[in-house]
Amino acid sequence: MKYYGIKIIIAAAIILSMGCKKYLDYKPQGALSASDLSSPEAVDGLATAAYAGIANDWWDAPITSMWEYGSIRSDDAYKGGGDIGDQQQLDKYEQFYLVNSSNNGAGDFGFPGTWIRAYGAISRINAALRALNNLTDADFPKRTTRIGEMHFLRGHMYFLLKELFRNIPWFDETVSEDDILKVPNTMSNDSLWEKIAGDFQVAINDLPETQPGEPGRANKFAAEAYLAKVRLFEAYKQDDNYTVTSIDADKLQDVIKLTDDVINSGLYKLNDDFSYNFLDGHDNSPESIFAIQYSINDGTQIGGRLSMSTSLNYFAGAPQYGCCAFHVPSQNMVNAFSTDANGLPQFTTFNNKVLTDADLTTNGQTVDPRIDHTIGIQGHPFKYDAAIPYDHSWERLAGVYGGFGTMKELQLASCPCFKKLGPFYGTSVNMDVIRYDDVLLMKAEAEIQLNDPQAALPLINQVRARAAQISPLVKKADGTYPSNYKIDIYKPGVNIPTWDKATAFTALQWERRMEFAMEGYRFFDLVRWGIAEPVLNNYFSVEKTRHPFLSSAHFTHGTNEYFPIPQEQITFTNGLYKQNNGY
DSSP: OTTTTSOOSSTHHHHTOOOOSOTTSOOOSSSOOGGGOOSHHHHHHHHHHHHHHTTOOOTTSOSSOOIIIIITTTTSEEEESSSTTTTHHHHHHHHTOOOSGGGGSSTTSHHHHHHHHHHHHHHHHHHHHHHHHTSOTTTOTTHHHHHHHHHHHHHHHHHHHHHHHSSOOOOOTTSOHHHHTTOOSOOOHHHHHHHHHHHHHHHHHHSOSOOTTOTTSOOHHHHHHHHHHHHHHHHEEEOTTOOEEEEOHHHHHHHHHHHHHHHHTSSOOOOSSGGGGGSTTOTTOTTEEEEEOOOSSOSSSTTOSOBOTTTTOSOSSSTTOOSOOEEEEOHHHHHHTBBOTTSOBOTTTGGGSOOOTTTSSTTSSEEOTTHHHHEEOTTSEETTEEEEEOOGGGOTTHHHHOSOEEOTTOOOTTSTTEEEETTEEEEOOOEEEEEHHHHHHHHHHHHHHTTOHHHHHHHHHHHHHHHTSOOGGGOOTTSOOSSEEOOOOOOBTTTBSOOOHHHHHHHHHHHHHHHTTTTTOHHHHHHHHTOHHHHHHHHHHHHHHHOGGGTTOOOOTTTTTSOOOOHHHHHHTTTOSOOOTTO
């Protein structure tokens, strides 16, 4: 794996692969088991293999990119593809007509497969922790650091499972294989959050501030940033019907303390150019706090350790690709980039006008510059290559999903990071889990909810000021910019009348959508804030007039905030797991 500059020294990355969907029957499929790994070198290799485990996915059941679960289930994007039935489980997610987990198609596809892969990664992490616990610091001087890393990785996987399924079984390395079968998924919501937070607190205590020469390993500040994220989600108290009933001020204070530590560390900053977050050659930049690391042609497996979770999203008609045109920006998403005469978002009126190719020109509607980093638009440079303008002919089902294309997660076919594997495509570009822009906006959100919108203002403006630094990489071949960019920071009393709590929170919500558009954050933000039902049903009411395939789409509060517990897991545990609401 490229972040260590070493080969994985044992076959642990392969030995511990989770081929069996019954993750509870965890046994390494090879000549060795964790008990055989007693030397410090072998145990260190097992810990390295745990890092590989959090990246072991494919587009069919992702545990890295959340475009399938956080983007197309929101107002950001349509499913896309060849027709409504192409990967129909995604259509069910998008329109919220998933009745139960057996309604999802093949058992290992979609969210049931994500459950399997995530718990497979947790099993791998727990195996590494058991092996580390059998050593002493004298045996292995990096033992405590590696233990901290494993707690970080386990917290990451449990956080992912919790935001997808809410009610999940939690177990650590001390639980035997027999006893795992007795762990229910009925732990209280607050207690489960505390278990996840506990892993990150151990990581904070055990990890060094930096790990020189090994940027892919977690450090103390990455753990603090992730714990801040946990505390932010935990602060919005949900009842059993998924209604947000209150906001915990103490948890928000934790968010501020933790994000302050990261900000004041001096290790991180926003990249000068927004594009660097999505381009090869800028992995582990100062903005990247923790990222899943990938590599190409490194000899570990066919093609290398490639990112494959977004491989459906390349364009079918583009000459450099050939498949499959999923993850299409919604018209609502495109419209949201429009700005007013002051360069600020059109919070209440943005969706009144349908932006078309004719509007998105140098002399057209004023827009947030982040649009040309996020959305493929007719005639605009695709992925910062002026010689390859986006074209409607690339759209696979233009009459249903057409109009625009996704861009952030894609790479040019000419990139040395890009590889074709059969009909699909992978890249070696890292996938950020937490960036510095997220840390700034998490702190801003906490300040607003604690009734200090003034403290949030410079944080939000810092993100907007970077967006206003228009990248030269988006220029067309003639040297001109493709869109009419107009963006400004918030200046209370100058370009915005007031900056009270309500205004600041609206601005914060908007900024998160623009900054992380099409990155898979949006749905989980809406659920955290307790506004998924009104936002999505309002979205459907308008969008279905533009795209009739959405005519039956409807979000049901109290059910659709979370996926069902996979039925195969309930069956395997003889009914120990309890099903989520409405399924």
